Amino acid sequence: MLRLVLVFSLLFTLCLSSSAQNCSTYTSFSNNLAFSSCNDLPFLNSFLYWNYNSSSGSLQIAYRHTGVTTSSWVAWAINPNDLQTAMIGAQALVAFQLSNGSMRAYTSPISSYTTNLPEGNLQYSVSDLTATYANGEIVIYATLSLPINTTTVNQVWQDGLVSNDSPGQHSTANSNTNSKGTLNLLSGQSATGSGGSSIARNRNIHGVLCAIGWGILMPIGVIIARYMKVFKSADPAWFYLHVTCQTSAYIIGLTGWAIGLKLGSQSTPGVQYTGHRTIGILLFILGTLQKDLHFAYVFALLIRPKKDHKFRFYWTIYHHSVGYLVILLAIINIFKGFDILNPEKKWKNVYIGVIAILAIKAVCLEAFTWYVVLKRRKSETAEKPPQGMNGANGANGHGARPTYV
Ligand SMILES: *[C@@H]1O[C@H](CO)[C@@H](O)[C@H](O)[C@H]1NC(C)=O
Ligand SMILES: *[C@@H]1O[C@H](CO)[C@@H](O)[C@H](O)[C@H]1NC(C)=O
Ligand SMILES: *[C@@H]1O[C@H](CO)[C@@H](O)[C@H](O)[C@H]1NC(C)=O
Numbered sequence: 001m002l003r004l005v006l007v008f009s010l011l012f013t014l015c016l017s018s019s020a021q022n023c024s025t026y027t028s029f030s031n032n033l034a035f036s037s038c039n040d041l042p043f044l045n046s047f048l049y050w051n052y053n054s055s056s057g058s059l060q061i062a063y064r065h066t067g068v069t070t071s072s073w074v075a076w077a078i079n080p081n082d083l084q085t086a087m088i089g090a091q092a093l094v095a096f097q098l099s100n101g102s103m104r105a106y107t108s109p110i111s112s113y114t115t116n117l118p119e120g121n122l123q124y125s126v127s128d129l130t131a132t133y134a135n136g137e138i139v140i141y142a143t144l145s146l147p148i149n150t151t152t153v154n155q156v157w158q159d160g161l162v163s164n165d166s167p168g169q170h171s172t173a174n175s176n177t178n179s180k181g182t183l184n185l186l187s188g189q190s191a192t193g194s195g196g197s198s199i200a201r202n203r204n205i206h207g208v209l210c211a212i213g214w215g216i217l218m219p220i221g222v223i224i225a226r227y228m229k230v231f232k233s234a235d236p237a238w239f240y241l242h243v244t245c246q247t248s249a250y251i252i253g254l255t256g257w258a259i260g261l262k263l264g265s266q267s268t269p270g271v272q273y274t275g276h277r278t279i280g281i282l283l284f285i286l287g288t289l290q291k292d293l294h295f296a297y298v299f300a301l302l303i304r305p306k307k308d309h310k311f312r313f314y315w316t317i318y319h320h321s322v323g324y325l326v327i328l329l330a331i332i333n334i335f336k337g338f339d340i341l342n343p344e345k346k347w348k349n350v351y352i353g354v355i356a357i358l359a360i361k362a363v364c365l366e367a368f369t370w371y372v373v374l375k376r377r378k379s380e381t382a383e384k385p386p387q388g389m390n391g392a393n394g395a396n397g398h399g400a401r402p403t404y405v
């Protein structure tokens with residue numbers, strides 16, 4: 001009940017604040033410019049005003065920052081990549097007053113956290129870039145050419161101090177690190193922070209599901225198959241365990257994959273993660289084939305439990321090689337995903353840790369398996385003549401071990 005009241009009061013406040021934007025009361029722009037939309041940015045005394053024509057992608061803006069001094073720099077940027085890395089990749093418009101009293105306004109593409117905002121070309125063309133300082137307010141004016149049909153952009157804004165006509169690093173206070181959000185240029189709606197945007201949330205869900213499904217459960221399923229089947233008593237339990245594990249991995253991974261596909265269709269025009277996407281689609285195809293193979297195999301076992309040797313031999317080679325390829329591609333793609341999503345470093349480390357543990361386990365089990373197999377072979381050779389051994393298995397690289405599938 002209390003929660004409900006809280007939610008309603010939050011919604012009410014949101015409605016109130018969006019209908020009573022302070023920005024709309026300000027109209028004293030230079031050259032009598034007028035803007036059809038504006039937004040009170042939630043941090044750093046900032047306001048954004050704009051006119052936008054989505055069929056041409058032309059975005060005319062005024063970014064107004066109040067409460068500054070003549071030794072402040074201010075910046076407003078669009079980050080075409082994402083909001084988690086708000087600063088890296090930001091296409092920034094920067095302005096401050098030079099010591100001789102004139103205003104400097106320029107563009108700066110940001111590629112490092114320790115930048116002092118050097119001038120450079122943006123990935124959008126920018127025209128009419130000017131800035132004014134008056135009464136403790138800096139206003140930056142510019143017209144940007146965005147990709148046609150852009151509706152939502154990631155915006156980032158910032159301030160800091162200037163020394164010797166050069167911008168210094170900004171503070172890392174909360175208001176400086178939270179000054180980012182999405183902005184719908186058509187509706188004027190804005191959302192702050194990365195948690196506030198459903199795209200950012202879906203990216204995290206996509207990352208977690210894919211890492212668990214493709215990147216953790218699938219390798220575990222392989223380990224189960226490879227190292228459990230050496231124990232005769234575990235046959236055919238290991239197979240059903242393997243199929244169950246890979247099927248759950250597939251379902252979880254597929255859910256993550258579908259979210260990823262949706263994210264791909266929502267990404268900013270002009271920004272495509274082609275490599276990640278291609279590997280993702282390849283993984284879907286190979287993973288689906290493997291899953292079908294499992295089902296076909298279970299079905300074949302049910303109707304004809306006798307093991308047809310030749311069929312099993314080729315089946316095994318195919319299934320193993322595609323399986324290892326899937327694991328390899330999945331791990332590569334998860335690391336590509338980490339680079340795109342750029343979550344806190346600890347998550348990447350957690351994943352590296354899990355993979356390392358699985359790899360160490362696999363190495364130990366591999367050694368143990370060889371030990372068991374060689375020992376068994378020795379005792380079998382002692383009892384039986386050597387032609388009792390399974391000669392066909394040498395070709396698939398696991399020659400020393402009896403193959404049950
Ligand atoms: C909007 O105006 C009100 C009253 O003048 C003020 O209290 C509030 O801080 C302003 N909000 C912003 C974002 O400047
Ligand atoms: C928007 O841009 C298109 C294409 O350049 C142009 O034809 C149209 O007149 C523009 N609309 C406005 C309101 O300026
Ligand atoms: C101030 O210095 C900049 C470059 O350092 C120069 O372009 C500008 O014309 C100067 N302004 C005045 C008023 O001297």
Ligand SMILES: *[C@@H]1O[C@H](CO)[C@@H](O)[C@H](O)[C@H]1NC(C)=O
Pocket residue numbers: 148149
């Ligand atoms: C922009 O959107 C319009 C209307 O939805 C569509 O007809 C047009 O093809 C789109 N243009 C581009 C370059 O995507």
